Amino acid sequence: MTGQNTPNVSEESERERTTFVATSFVPWKDDHWRSPxxxxxxxxxxxxxxxxxxxxxxxxGAALALSWLLVSNVAVFAAGVVALTALVPGDAPPEVxxxxxxxxTGLLVTTSGGTGRIRETxxxxxxxxVLSGAAVVVFAGTNEVWIAGVCVLVLAIAGYVSxxxxxxxxxxxxxxx
Amino acid sequence: xRTSGRFWALATLxxxxxxxxxxxxxxxxxxxxxxxxxxxLTHKYAxxxxxxxxxxxxxxxxxxxxxDVVAGAVTSFELxxxxxxxxxxxxxxxxxxxxxxxxxxxxxxxxxxxEESTVVTDLTVPLLGRxxxxxxxxxxxxxxxxxxxxxxxxxxxxLRVTPERADxxxxxxxxxxxxxxPSESDITHxxxxxxEYRTREYVPGDKIRTxxxxxxxxxxxxxxxxxxxxxxxxxxxxxxxxxxxxxxxSTTKLDVARELAxxxxxxxxxxxxxxxxxxxxxxxxxxLFKPRVSLEHFERVSGxxxxxxxTEPETGSEDWTVPGWPDxxxxxxxxxxxxxxxxxxxxxxxxxxxxxxxxxxxGPFFEQREAVVDTRSDQHLFTTVESERGGSRGTNWTTIVTxxxxxxxxxxxxxxxxxxxxxxxxxxxxxxxxxxxxxDGIDAGYDRYxxxxxxxxxxxxxxxxxxxxxxxGDLLPEPLDDSYARKRTAGKP
Numbered sequence: 001m002t003g004q005n006t007p008n009v010s011e012e013s014e015r016e017r018t019t020f021v022a023t024s025f026v027p028w029k030d031d032h033w034r035s036p037x038x039x040x041x042x043x044x045x046x047x048x049x050x051x052x053x054x055x056x057x058x059x060x061g062a063a064l065a066l067s068w069l070l071v072s073n074v075a076v077f078a079a080g081v082v083a084l085t086a087l088v089p090g091d092a093p094p095e096v097x098x099x100x101x102x103x104x105t106g107l108l109v110t111t112s113g114g115t116g117r118i119r120e121t122x123x124x125x126x127x128x129x130v131l132s133g134a135a136v137v138v139f140a141g142t143n144e145v146w147i148a149g150v151c152v153l154v155l156a157i158a159g160y161v162s163x164x165x166x167x168x169x170x171x172x173x174x175x176x177x
Numbered sequence: 178x179r180t181s182g183r184f185w186a187l188a189t190l191x192x193x194x195x196x197x198x199x200x201x202x203x204x205x206x207x208x209x210x211x212x213x214x215x216x217x218l219t220h221k222y223a224x225x226x227x228x229x230x231x232x233x234x235x236x237x238x239x240x241x242x243x244x245d246v247v248a249g250a251v252t253s254f255e256l257x258x259x260x261x262x263x264x265x266x267x268x269x270x271x272x273x274x275x276x277x278x279x280x281x282x283x284x285x286x287x288x289x290x291x292e293e294s295t296v297v298t299d300l301t302v303p304l305l306g307r308x309x310x311x312x313x314x315x316x317x318x319x320x321x322x323x324x325x326x327x328x329x330x331x332x333x334x335x336l337r338v339t340p341e342r343a344d345x346x347x348x349x350x351x352x353x354x355x356x357x358x359p360s361e362s363d364i365t366h367x368x369x370x371x372x373e374y375r376t377r378e379y380v381p382g383d384k385i386r387t388x389x390x391x392x393x394x395x396x397x398x399x400x401x402x403x404x405x406x407x408x409x410x411x412x413x414x415x416x417x418x419x420x421x422x423x424x425x426x427s428t429t430k431l432d433v434a435r436e437l438a439x440x441x442x443x444x445x446x447x448x449x450x451x452x453x454x455x456x457x458x459x460x461x462x463x464x465l466f467k468p469r470v471s472l473e474h475f476e477r478v479s480g481x482x483x484x485x486x487x488t489e490p491e492t493g494s495e496d497w498t499v500p501g502w503p504d505x506x507x508x509x510x511x512x513x514x515x516x517x518x519x520x521x522x523x524x525x526x527x528x529x530x531x532x533x534x535x536x537x538x539x540g541p542f543f544e545q546r547e548a549v550v551d552t553r554s555d556q557h558l559f560t561t562v563e564s565e566r567g568g569s570r571g572t573n574w575t576t577i578v579t580x581x582x583x584x585x586x587x588x589x590x591x592x593x594x595x596x597x598x599x600x601x602x603x604x605x606x607x608x609x610x611x612x613x614x615x616x617d618g619i620d621a622g623y624d625r626y627x628x629x630x631x632x633x634x635x636x637x638x639x640x641x642x643x644x645x646x647x648x649x650g651d652l653l654p655e656p657l658d659d660s661y662a663r664k665r666t667a668g669k670p
Contacts, residue, residue: 032320072183074216078190081209082197090203097205104209108216111321124219131211139204149195149207156191156214160221167178167225167326 033072035110042068045080045103052096053087060087073107080104131155178228184323187217217323224319227266228326231317234262237270237330239310245337248305252336254282254298256313263290267318270330273311277304289320302338306484307476310334339439339483376400410572411468412445413453413565413598414438415590416482417558417579420459423487424580425611425649431487433647434578437604438482441576446475450574454478455565458488461557465565558583562590573598580606584632591642601642605633610648 046061053060060083068076084100109121131152139148191210198206235258242253258270268287276282278300285294302308312329319325376392379399392400416438422431438454445452452475453468466478528536558579575594579587587603594601609625637644 072187074187074190074213077216078194078209078213081194081206081212085197085201085203085205105212108212120219120223123222124215127218128212128215131214132208135204135207135211139207145202145204145207146195146199148204149198149210152207152211152214153191153195156211156218159214159218163218163221163225164178167228 033111035112037110038068038073038107041103041106041110044106045100048100048103049080049084049087052084052100057087073111077104077107080107127159179325179327181323181325183321184217187213187323220319220321220323224266224317224324224326227264227319228317228328230262231260231264231266231268231315232328234260234264235268235270235315235330236261237313237315237332239272239313239332239334241310241334241336244335245339246302248303248338249301251299251301254278254300254310254334255295256282256285256298257295258285258287258293260287260292263292265289266320269316269318270313271316272313273309276302276308276310276336278302282310302336304484305338305486307480308336308338310336337480337483375403377403410448410574411451411453412441412574412576413468413594414441414445414455414478415558415562415565415575415577415579416454416456416485417577418456418458418463418485418487419557419582420487420490421580421582421608422606424582424608428611428649429487430580430606430608430611431485433606434580434604435482435485437647438485438578439479441578442475442479442482446472452478453565454482455561456481456485457558457561459490459557460488462561463488556583556586556589559586559590559593563593572600574600574602576602576604578604578606580608580611581629581632582608588632588636591636591639595639595641599641601639603636603642603644604647605636605644606647607633 042061042065046058046065049057049061049064051057060080064076064080064083067079080100081104084097084104088096109117109124112120134155135148135152138151139145142148191213194206194210194213198204198210238255238257238259240255240257242255243250246252254272256270256272258268260268266289268291270285270287272282272284274281278298279302280298280300282300283296283298285296287294311333313332314327315330317326317328376389377400379388379393379401383401387401387403389400389402392402416434418431418434422434423429425432442452442454449470451468451470452466454464454466455462456464464481466474466481531537558577562575562577575598577587577590577594581587587605591601591603607626607629609622609629633644633646636642
């Protein structure tokens with residue numbers, strides 16, 4: 001691809017060209033946030049919620065589908081988990097949760113960062129496994145939800161910082177201190 | 178690395194989920210919070226990989242169509258980005274915006290997997306000097322707008338903006354035109370040369386200016402002079418850029434002075450002589466370059482001279498554009514209170530009745546009783562020359578580029594310089610030739626020019642001093658030019 005003064009070169013104002021688009025909070029309307037795969041996932045999610053919560057579940061599924069138009073998949077996922085926790089009693093058998101949980105997880109893997117969906121999915125599941133495993137182990141040991149939650153947050157922050165450090169050390173000419 | 182508002186918005190979700198988990202006492206929500214954290218870390222990991230790949234693959238070049246341009250001229254700045262391997266992320270390359278260009282140089286934004294892009298900006302630089310387009314910044318941002326990282330690309334470009342050349346000049350030495358442009362002739366070598374030389378037969382390729390005409394006439398064969406440097410010669414260049422140098426119509430005196438000074442630097446560089454440079458403004462020395470001989474030094478001096486502008490007049494200073502040369506010599510020795518003025522009055526009284534050659538010559542300098550004395554120490558050229566003269570081993574050459582607005586001060590500066598220099602070269606820009614209508618009216622113009630000529634002659638008669646007059650070339654018609662030359666040759670104008 002060659003861009004000799006072609007449309008590849010934006011004619012936007014200097015500010016638009018040099019300012020990072022995400023430095024301010026803007027609605028999640030970029031193309032990369034929306035995947036066609038989200039639609040069947042949302043359909044499955046609504047169906048599974050209807051199964052576990054009847055009309056209330058269907059209403060929640062519809063609300064989540066509508067919120068998907070306005071917020072990111074991750075936010076829909078978080079809202080879905082809260083709704084699912086409210087719809088399904090704590091003593092319900094685990095198999096009841098499987099289908100809606102998988103549907104919600106689907107929302108996390110449909111948005112790709114560009115490295116490759118399968119690879120990203122594997123990394124995501126592996127990381128999630130580590131964090132969840134740590135949370136479950138800590139909860140089993142302490143029986144305190146908040147300690148398990150803090151453990152997850154600490155591990156996530158540690159991972160974030162280490163990735164930051166490897167990024168800075170990996171790019172010699174970094175000017176982004 | 179920077180994180181966006183989007184990222185922080187998403188980062189609040191696990192905190193919210195964990196808080197809600199505590200409220201409802203459900204470990205499921207903590208596990209879900211782990212899912213959101215994992216999602217964020219996964220995208221962070223993906224972005225890190227993109228940045229690494231981009232930093233390895235990106236190659237940025239900056240080119241300027243003409244690295245040496247005249248102020249106001251349009252030049253093209255080309256920014257090119259090539260990726261040796263496609264990167265699946267957004268990339269922007271922002272050139273160094275510190276150079277004052279009009280318009281701003283354009284940036285490049287590349288979409289994911291784009292391999293090449295070039296953008297050309299036609300720009301002008303309104304300021305004079307040497308500018309460097311420093312390292313451009315490569316901005317990598319992820320597809321979801323969560324992260325951004327910036328790093329520098331190893332590429333620079335230099336642009337030198339020179340003033341518009343005064344194409345038409347009249348450079349005369351001893352009343353004869355010696356060059357139309359400073360670069361055309363080795364103007365710095367008018368007069369005797371302290372270098373030794375030997376004579377040999379001409380061979381093809383020798384420059385015509387090296388021909389030794391006397392030896393050629395004597396021997397019947399063309400001979401040339403071959404110079405060998407015997408001593409280190411230090412050139413001290415004093416350039417006046419006070420307010421009076423801004424005088425002129427289309428071409429100001431400073432335009433010409435700037436060009437002369439740069440030519441002088443260039444010729445000194447070619448000869449590998451140490452060069453010191455001192456620029457003098459209305460408040461004294463504006464820049465000082467001690468004698469050195471490195472290429473970087475010459476470039477710095479040239480860059481400074483190229484960017485030279487006339488300084489504002491000193492507060493309360495007089496308009497010196499109507500000078501009277503005998504008056505100005507009184508700037509230092511005038512009839513003012515104090516030892517110098519008393520001495521001048523005594524001398525004037527003695528010289529009035531002195532019929533000797535010396536009395537006739539010096540009398541006019543003191544005959545003006547009410548001469549104005551400038552006590553505001555507006556003699557920065559003189560004080561600069563006095564303080565910076567000599568001081569180097571070997572031979573010292575002093576070159577002064579100025580106008581004749583402060584004739585007394587210049588004469589004193591030249592005298593002081595000639596004490597320690599084997600040669601003093603003065604590029605003198607006569608105010609009368611640069612003023613609008615300077616020679617309008619044949620009588621008034623002639624009188625003013627004749628007044629200048631007297632001053633010029635006095636300076637030239639000083640030992641080891643050469644004075645080169647530089648004026649606009651279109652001012653004097655050639656016949657008048659020639660008549661002055663004949664008068665000068667005869668001795669007096």
